[in-house]
Amino acid sequence: MARAMKVAIVDDEADMRQSISQWLALSGFDTETYASAEDALKGLNADFPGVVVSDIKMPGMDGMTFLKKLMSMDSGLPVILITSHGDVPMAVEAMRVGAFDFLEKPFNPDRMTELAKRATQLRRLTLDNRALRRELSDGTVLMKKLIGSSPVMERLREDILDLGQADSHVLIDGETGTGKTLVAHALHAVGARAGRKFVTISCAAWSEDQLSSKLFGPAEDGSLPLVEEARGGTLCLEDIESLSHPLQSRLLTVINEQGTPPETRIIAICNEHAPDTTLENVLRSDLYYRLGAMTIVLPPLRTRGEDILTLFTRMSEQFAEEYGCEAPQVTAQEAAQLLQAPWPGNVRQLVNIAERAVLQNRRGSGSIASLLMADNEASGPALTTEGKPLKDYVEAFERMLIDNTMRRHKGSIVAVMEELCLPRRTLNEKMAKYGLSRADYV
Incomplete structure (x- = not known):
């Protein structure tokens, strides 16, 4: 079962620390208390598995300075501040700096529990996403996820290690549910581009105009087009079979402009095509031969x-x-x-x-x-x-x-x-x- 999330309680008043700790412990949280911000900083780190509840007015380092130090250490750490009546403007400023929320004294304990639950849900999601990003950048971990000792899986792992070291674009094919996206991440993680960006997009999830804007620009939100964002790293195109012929042509132009070896590696994933067709029938022949110079076909489970x-x-x-x-x-x-x-x-x-x-x-x-x-x-x-x-x-x-x-x-x-x-x-x-x-x- 999932372990209870921690709540670090920071307050110079012992009675307040104890009452908050007891209340949250009864609500199912794992609490730890600190008498000062200085002590708390010694016990907290960037991956602290929980949230922080802190008073704003404390001797020595006050709550606002404490918040800023926490945000510089880990901007994703939820901090709930406890304020006196006259501190509300300061608390609003704290929200701008990065605080999760604040409670004004005297506060309702149920409100404290509600905020702590919301904050821990956010924290769990943040930590899960971090763990996933680390996992997806660790080739050793990814290879271990490709479980199996059958000859086809042994060969698949060998192919990933071999092709991962190459610079050529890769085409991944196979039935739905065979793990093609995992293999794409593994190809990136075991190769020379492992420390660089891995940018992915599904060609089936957007209209042609939206996909064109996201891939090649100009993006509606002003962000870099993905072909630029992935420069020097890997651009993973899922559902490549859904790419329209005009966009296939634009992609081919980008590939041709890169030269050899390509500055950005493209991994194209085919998720579905009719049983009686091949990717060679689905894609433009010139694009197919550029992407399919190296191909991995994942084995069906049966x-x-x-x-x-x-x-x-x-x-x-x-x-x-x-x-x-x-x-x-x-x-x-x-x-x-x-x-x-x-x-x-x-x-x-x-x-x-x-x-x-x-x-x-x-x-x-x-x-x-x-x-x-x-x-x-x-x-x-x-x-x-x-x-x-x-x-x-x-x-x-x-x-x-x-x-x-x-x-x-x-x-x-x-x-x-x-x-x-x-x-x-x-x-x-x-x-x-x-x-x-x-x-x-x-």
Whole structure:
């Protein structure tokens, strides 16, 4: 479950600090108190996981000076100021400087709780966005998100590492839900442009005039056109198949003007085209050959074998932790059903089913089979999967079972042997066979 957000309370009056702390603690917040702004600054940092409540009038450093120092440290940190009656003009000025809001003494405690809740929601969103930006700029983290040990996934990771080092433009194709945007970020993050801008836009989300303005200018809000904003970095064009022919022509002009190697790398993502057509049919041929010099086609989930079970396990564990409950245990029959499912929505569909399976398990009802059946019926006619020998299903389930047990026992060989009733030699042989290493679980 999500941890309670912190509230740092700064006030030189001990009674006020204690009363605010007690009230917010009863409302579910994790509080910490400081008798002065100077002390608070020693305990706070740019990624403080919470908000600050501070009096304005304090000896030494006052609340306004304290606010300015906090804003210079982290402009996204919500600060709620407590004012006396005559301090309201100062509080209004504080709002201009960057304060989240202010309370005038004597204040209603419920109003304090309401403001703290709103501020913590904003703070959580800010920190989540920061974490996402860091994640999307870290090639190592992104590569780890490309879960799977199937040959097609091994080859995909190798392609990303190889193409990431190149300067040429890249075309990414594949069925919906296969992770094309994640691969685009990974290509940028593992290459020489990793420290530069990664600018992305969906060509399907805007009208032709709006898209033209955003890409090439002049932008209505006066901002730089995206081809300029991305200069020196990467411009990612999602839904490239939606780009009109006139805009394809303008994009081609921009590409031709860059020379070789290109100043700005373009990664084009195709999210949907008719089954009987190719991107070569959808795009102008001259643009297609400029963008498609390097191409990555993502594998559909149904071709990835036991990766399906690995992904389902990881996703269900993550959701179980988020919802504060146990992850569902997959039976041999359910493992076979997961492996046989057509997965028209690919990884995105699997993530949705994993979350619903966790919620079902928390209620103590439903089954993975019923979720798969309902999902595939809602999706309409789906692609079919090729049949596999029984041995493949048995081995995939066995690998999943050992992997889950090792993970649950944090690599304790003795505990795994006892739970699975396996002698050590047999367990070692099976782990070697399935490419499992104890070091990955410790």
